[in-house]
Amino acid sequence: MIPSCWSLVCSFLVVGVFCLCGSARQMEDANGNCTKFSPLVGYxxxxxxxxxxxxxxxxxxxxxxxxxxxxxxxxxxxxxxxxxxxxxxxxxxxxxxxxxxxxxxxxxxxxxxxxxxxxxxxxxxxxxxxxxxxxxxxxxxxxxxxxxxxxxTPTLAPAMSPHPALPPSSxxxxxxRLFSVKNQPTMFDNCIVLSSIYRLRWTLNAETGTVDLGVEAAVPDTHYMAFGWAKPGSTSAFMLNADVVLAGFQNHTTPFVDDYYISKYGECTWDQDVPSGVCPDSAYSQNDNSSSNRTDLKFIHGQWQDGVAFMRYQKTLQSDSQFDIGINATSEMVAIWALGLMKQPDSLRPLYLPEKHTSFGHVSLNLSDTVDGCKGPLQAPNSDDLDLIVAEAGVPIVVSVGPATHYPNPPHPDEVIYLNEVEAPVLKVERGVQVTFSVQAGHEVAFYISESPLGGEPSENVTIFAGGSDAQGVPATPYPLVWKPDRFTPDEVYYHSYFQKKMGWKIQVVDGGLTDMYNSTVYLADQKVKLYWMITEAGISFAVRAVPKSGYVAIGFGESMVNTFAYVGWLEDDTCKVGTYWIDGRDSGSIHRTNESLTDVQCAQQNGMITFQFSRPLDPHCTGHQECRNVIDPSIPLKIVWAIGTHWSADHLTSSNMHSSKSSKYMSVHLTKGVAEPEQELRPVLAVHGFMMFLAWALLFPGGVLAARYLRHLKDDGWFQIHVYAQYSGIAIMLLGVLFAIAEKGEFHTGSLHVKLGLTSIFFACMQPINAFFRPKKAAPGERPSTARVVWLFVHRYTGGLALLVGFVTLWTGIVALRNEYAGDQMRGLGWALAGWLFCVATLTIYLEYRGFRHGQYGRESSFAKGDWIMANNEDDDSANLLRSNQPLSTAAGSGEVQLYPGKQMEVQLQTL
Known part of the structure; x- marks a missing residue:
């Protein structure tokens, strides 16, 4: 039993090896050479x-x-x-x-x-x-x-299957095997170049006395292609009396060829029913009923593909028609050619007639020569734009279906999508311009736009930009579909049916206008660089365009190019590039390359003007690198400067890369509002306002207070006059300064801290003259001041001091407000100047207090001059100690005692110790 099992296994192994060898024998023989057993060999x-x-x-x-x-x-x-x-x-x-x-x-x-x-x-x-x-x-x-x-294949005698060891077929x-070549109408034996866009191909059929001619030209389907033979013996004016074949398209679709005879230069006309000019042979033969007046022309094939028109026709070498020229296939003859616009038939002339040619020429040709002068395929410029529909804002595009006759991407189903009754055209749209489709293709065609070139039901990883399975409609109830491509839309997308592959074709998405692609646009300072931007969920997108011609254009986020994150777009070897940099100085060595995460980077140069675009996140979300500090807060105005120059390189920057022009000031761009404000010079009226407030609150008001405090020794009440004049002058200048500010701003708002403090200080300042007007009468000498007098002195002194303090703070907040609005170095200089002035006033006050220049107690004036103390009871002396008014008016000096009596004045000379 066991031996029989092993025999069975071995049999299976032998059969398997035999099968493998048989399979290998189908392709290679025992020597590893490819066999020739297939009946297609030689086809x-x-x-x-x-x-x-x-x-x-x-x-x-x-x-x-x-x-x-x-x-x-x-x-x-x-x-x-x-x-x-x-x-x-x-x-x-x-x-x-x-x-x-x-x-x-x-x-x-x-x-x-x-x-x-x-x-x-x-x-x-x-x-x-x-x-x-x-x-x-x-x-x-x-x-x-x-x-x-x-x-x-001819019938052969039966034979055994060839053995692998046998040699291959001889x-x-x-x-x-009787295999003949299956010819295609686009293939010929010979070809010559007539012009850069026009070629002639031919195959001579000597046995049948005919020649197959093929004309191809990179022209629109509204043009004609003409080729023919000049009258033998002509040495000039080769087109006169020439026999030409005109090829073109009827209604842009149906190809045709026709035989023409040129009796004279000019369009075909009839004079008493006699044609003349460039007319078809049929027009001439209408006046001649002889059987010899016939054309020997046979149309074979025509097409218009990839922007190249092609026609193949057959013409007899010898014809008995008087309007055809006999062709000698073995000798050289002059052939003529022309290209031009075809005139469509009308009610007066039901003929396709050539209008004035756009190019023409002649060539000497021997049909029996073997010529292969056409190197490579003929390529039409802008072939994708030939069947083109341009979408316009507000004009709907009608989507329907129809038979596939000239679908541009074979193979295809029987029906394809038509746009505005044009079979599967290329649709051109602009970014930022809204496109409206009126879908009327029936319920079996659901219209959608995606990045897939095939159509049909899309896979999960295919992005659908518009439409879908529900975008179905009929002419009675069309489905409105609105699509607005943006700068993130690819340059080429496709429209298709959701339920069937390859019914639609391409959509070209172009950067028509930056104003359409971006929500906001402003000119930066000096009107030489234009900035576009748009805030999205992913971040922010910018476009920068230099108005003058330049080699590079750069923008920087900052008040100047120093300590700025810069973005540079430049042209290098006809390729535009975009780089990011950190600039911390004014020489080329201070420009440091950074690695910011930029996306959707584009760059172009048109008419010498460079435009570059990029997108970036608002927050880089990184640490440890310089560019990680480049955070954009849309709620805060972004300060931007620019520079342009003639040359830039990614590495090894030198002084030759320095800018040839730069912004004179920065521009504050409000990203969310879509507006920008230039760096503002300090307006003269506001400067006058600030100076007047400084004059009042930092000079006149403090001067009047210091006079009342330390100049009481002046005779004839000099201190009082200085005090009064300084205070009134300060109030007048202060009020005038307020009027200047209101007139410049054109409005009066109390929302800012500066305005609130200013109104408070003005209130306290204006209280002083009102308080002085209601001053109680001074007590008689020797009498105690009344309570009203004491209260008045207290209010007058301390409200004045409070007004002065609030005034100083208001001055400081005013400089801060100017700094926030103008943000210049001069604003910081004003702040330091005010701080220095206040420091000087404080130092002077401390010095005077320290040296004893202060009011004497209990109504006595003291003056330190020339080593003498002089005490007097002034009529307007309001310097008595308000808190101790009930004490006796007596003063002791050394061991002596001085008593003041009413109506008398006593002077005591004290010896200096």
Whole structure:
């Protein structure tokens, strides 16, 4: 039993090894060479042109590889060789990559051998060039089916299956397969360049006496392409009496060719029913009923793809029409060509007529020569803008569906999206401009905009910018869809149906106007740099544009370029760059590169003017680096300066990188309000207000107080006059200063601390003359002052002192208010000047108090002069001690005693000790 089990296991192993060997035998022989057992070996076909001006010829070499020759293609995004079961939409999109060779560049008449990877010829029937990212078919070939191959292959005698040890099929076996090249209408044997945008291709059919001509030009579908033959023997004016074929498009869609004869220069006209000018042969033949007056022209193929118009037609070499010129295929003849705008038919002239040509020329041509003068595909400038709709603010775009006839990204379903009755056009929108769609495509098409080029039901990681599964509508009840792209919208997005892939096409998002993209904009100081900004949830976005031409433009957050976080945009090797810096000095060595987290960085130069954009968080949320201190608080005005220069570099800055122009002052930008205020010079009227208040509160009022306190020894009541005049003068100047301030501001608000303290000090100051007016009568000599007199003296003295104190504080708050409004070094200088002045006044007062210049007690005046004490009872002496008014008026000096008597004055000379 056990031996039989082992025998069974060994049998399975042998069978498995045999199967593996058989599988390997399908691709390689015993020597590791690729076999040629596939019936497709030797099959040759030409690639169809669907996109990117694809041309090429494919030949199956063996079971593992194929050769591509004469390969032309414009560069794509993510392009590979592709295999599919069939060429319908579903099978093509379900295909697979058959070789990992990238085809992302432009190919110019090249050849290559491509090896199949992880597949065989039996796995697919369609071989093409495919853009994986866009699921776009650039062109392909379709292999014949097994039945077709059997019919094409001659019947051979039965033979056993080839053994792996046998050599591969011989060249005679390959030649026995009757495979002819499957020609594409875009492929020719010869090609010459007529102009930079116009080419002629041809294939001579000597057996049939015809020539296939192909004209292609990078022109819009409203233009014509003309090519023909000059009258033999012409040495000048080659277009006169020439036979030309005119090719173009009817209604931008249907290609056509027509034979024309040029009887004279000028548009086709009729004179007594006789045509003349550039007219079609049919117009001339209307006057001649002979059978010889017919055109020998056959239209074969026409297309307008990638902005390049192409027509293929066949023309007989010899014609019996009097309006056709016989072509000698073996000798050199003069051919003429022209490009221009096609005039559409109207009710008077139901013909397509060429208007004045935009370019023309002639060339000597021998059709029997082999010419390969066209290097690479013809590329049209701005080919994406050819089928273009530009969205306008307030104008709705009608979304509908229709048959797919010229869908720009094959393969495609039977119906695609139309915008304003145009089949799948490119839609151009501007950032910041609102776009309105009127969705009327039915309930089977839900309109939406996303970053996916394929459409259909989006995956979770696909961003939908507008629309969705509910954006459905019909003409009776359209669905209004509003979308406003911003500066964070990618440059290229797509519109599609939510329920079906590849029904829509591209949307170009352009930076139309910075004012549309940003919420706020201001000119910085001196009107040379414009700033745009917008606050978002993620942070803040800025755009900076230099109005004059420059090599770089920079802005800095600060009052000057010193101690500033700077952002610089410059041009280097035709590439715009943006850098961040910390500047702590005035030379190039003080500019330090930082690593701020900037996003959405863009830079451009137009007409010599640089514009750069960036986004950044309001708070960097980092520590340990200089740029971590660069926090923006939108509620606080941001002070910004600018500079422009001729040259900047990321590293190794020198004095040559210094600015050629800079802002004369900073601008305070209120980010939330969307406005800006320049650094303000101190307004003259406010300066007068401040000076007058300083004169009143720091000079006159303190001077009057000091006079009453320390100048009582002056004769003739001099101290009293100084005191009164100083106080009244101060009050007058103070009130005048208040009027100046109100007139300059144009309003009167009491919200600030400075105004509140100012009103308080004015109240106390104005109380002094009112208090003086109600002064009680002075007591007679020898009598005690009345209570009213004592109270008045107390109120007068201490309210005056309080007024002086509040006045000093008001002066200080005024300078602080100016500093907050103007924020300049001069404001800090004023603060120090006031502090110095108050310090001097305080020092003088302390000095005088220390030296004894103060009022004598009990009504006595004392003066220290020339070593003598002089005591007198002045009539206006209000210096008596208010708190001790009930004490006797007597004073002792040394051992002597002085008694004051009413109506008498006594002078005592004291000897100095």
């Amino acid at each position: 040759t076909a030409q690639l169809s042109m669907l996109q990117h001006q694809l041309r090429g010829q494919i030949e199956v070499l063996n079971d593992c590889s194929f050769r591509v020759t004469r390969f032309d293609m414009l560069a794509g995004k993510d392009v590979y060789w592709w295999g599919a079961k069939d060429e319908n939409f579903q099978n093509m999109t379900d295909g697979f990559v058959i070789s990992r060779t990238h085809l992302n560049r432009t190919f110019v008449n090249e050849s290559m051998v491509v090896t199949l990877e992880d597949c065989t010829w039996d796995d697919f029937r369609v071989l093409g060039v495919w853009d994986v990212a866009l699921e776009a078919d650039y062109g392909h070939i379709v292999f014949p089916t097994s039945d077709t191959i059997t019919a094409m 060249s005679e076996d390959k030649n026995a």
